[in-house]
Amino acid sequence: MKKVTLNDVSRAAGVSRSTASLVLRGNPRIPEATSDRVRLAMAELGYVYNRQAANMRRSESMTLGLIVTDIRNPYFAGLTMTIEEAAHDAGYTLFVGYSRDDVERQYLQLETMVQQQVDGIFLLPATGSELAPVCGIIDRSSVPVVQLARYFSEELDYVGPDNVAAGQQLAQHVSSLGASTAVLVGGPEHSSARTERIKGLETGFTGSGVAFDASLSAATTNNAAGGSEGVARVLDQGIWPDCIVAYSDAVALGIYAELRRRNLDPGRDVSVASFDDITMAELLLPPLTSVSTYPELIGRRAAELLLNRIRDPALQPQRSLIEPALKVRASTAQWRPRT
Amino acid sequence: MKKVTLNDVSRAAGVSRSTASLVLRGNPRIPEATSDRVRLAMAELGYVYNRQAANMRRSESMTLGLIVTDIRNPYFAGLTMTIEEAAHDAGYTLFVGYSRDDVERQYLQLETMVQQQVDGIFLLPATGSELAPVCGIIDRSSVPVVQLARYFSEELDYVGPDNVAAGQQLAQHVSSLGASTAVLVGGPEHSSARTERIKGLETGFTGSGVAFDASLSAATTNNAAGGSEGVARVLDQGIWPDCIVAYSDAVALGIYAELRRRNLDPGRDVSVASFDDITMAELLLPPLTSVSTYPELIGRRAAELLLNRIRDPALQPQRSLIEPALKVRASTAQWRPRT
């Protein structure tokens, strides 16, 4: 089966190429009879609209790119799905790449997407991303980029949770429990999200009577394996805090598992709290206290921002922070200070 | 910044357009000096290779499409990531769409991808997919499609777990526990995977002394909410089986939660087993017995198959089944028959 073009269609329908093109775009100046004839011919010949050709001519591609680290983390999965939905609703098709938190891989994916002429890019940056190489890739085609959930530059748009506020909320809750020590476990080192959460925790704990030393915090990969490893590192130093604050729910999963391997009972022997509030948090035993960071809101906001910037590239770089909300559950609520 | 073309580059480097094009593709017949000059010019001018234009000319797009239902299910997330990796490694960029198990949405996404001239499509079909409408979309451009994990037609390639074998393995294990009744909970009705798992369970339970009645099985959405709902429906009928077989680990999560809401202890009051063996299965309390269906293997195999078919469209439709493996954990191993 060879390709059917608008040319073929117009010939079959007895009209000119440009007329057929106008029918496609629903131009009202074409009489009903003509456009019906064209449409019939399309159906009969099995015509497929070729967006590549159209896009080449109009010099836009109606495609967007999304690069995220890893969607096995349900938080990123939710974010990704929201963005796909927004892109789809706006008529865009979405290229997706998973950097697996590898900067080089991420740069390659950026480059490919730029070559594919994407109209804009959502980037959840891999740890270690830098402005210079990214600009080296995107500036040549001046593709707008929105940073998601983490940022490495103030010169590009950014949408993410208000991590400082999230940390403060958590700190306040933990100190209200009567805990006297807290430790952060996990999260990618040097990531903006981690730095901000630490900052929020520090300010929140200040003057609360809870000892929190960020330098004890073990940075790890952002998944269950990281959580197990991180909590092991802490406990093996002989530190046994009243509260373990996980960098994320994904990390908290591993923390639960490692605690149990050591015959410690999360929520009783030590309280556990976390960030993100993925669906799982509520289903765990004990249900996990977590600060919700609303990936759906972040995704929608990011999509709005990117579409606006595509329309008007001259806008100032924007930062949009989503207000977090603490969800108290048994992993902290059931815990009682040692006497 | 306006677009830099090969034309500009060749002019700047003092060579012809075709020479510049040959340099791009690393043609060895071009002398070092010339190609260095061309590359220098590219860097200086900020040239970006335009794949759309190249692809239009060569009538291939070096893009593939992937449509899955929902990646918040870690099983599908893993599958998706594997496929992205394979596509990337083969030099393809991947369009991704999430159908959210909505057939109409899926058809729209298929159509868009076809219009974008994808060279091939991975499809994890939404419940209710039918051959006729799908062919109506894909046949016009004869894009090859590989079905993933579920199938609705024998005329398209398919790669998925051997669900019948998986069901049999689980049935055999459950009967070896001394259980006398088992019920399946959840999973999308009429999906091939569910039908096959039921078939495997039925044949596996035959003559084993375990009563298994597939008509008691409650079909639900393939997620935790579905699991809670499904197990509630079963228990509310006054049925209290020795073993609850979840359609998938995602569903099992909801089953654990609902059992606990009713003060039942999964793994003691009732044994629970499942399919997929996502990472979470091992981290749950009690750890969940599950039949691993290896999404990474499925993804890799599917990618191979699709790439082969792109090269040779005339191949017979293939079915490739991945051998499952039972992972026994405490959710069944700790359970003892009521006396």
Place this chain on the structure above:
DNA sequence: CTGTTAGCGCTTTCAC
């Protein structure tokens, strides 16, 4: 080894 030429399928003026 390099240059010229003719499109890929569509959109967009601008005449008729």
Place this chain on the structure above:
DNA sequence: GTGAAAGCGCTAACAG
């Protein structure tokens, strides 16, 4: 209301 012509950026075939 409809048609003709030009061209988006690249590649491939062929001639020098």
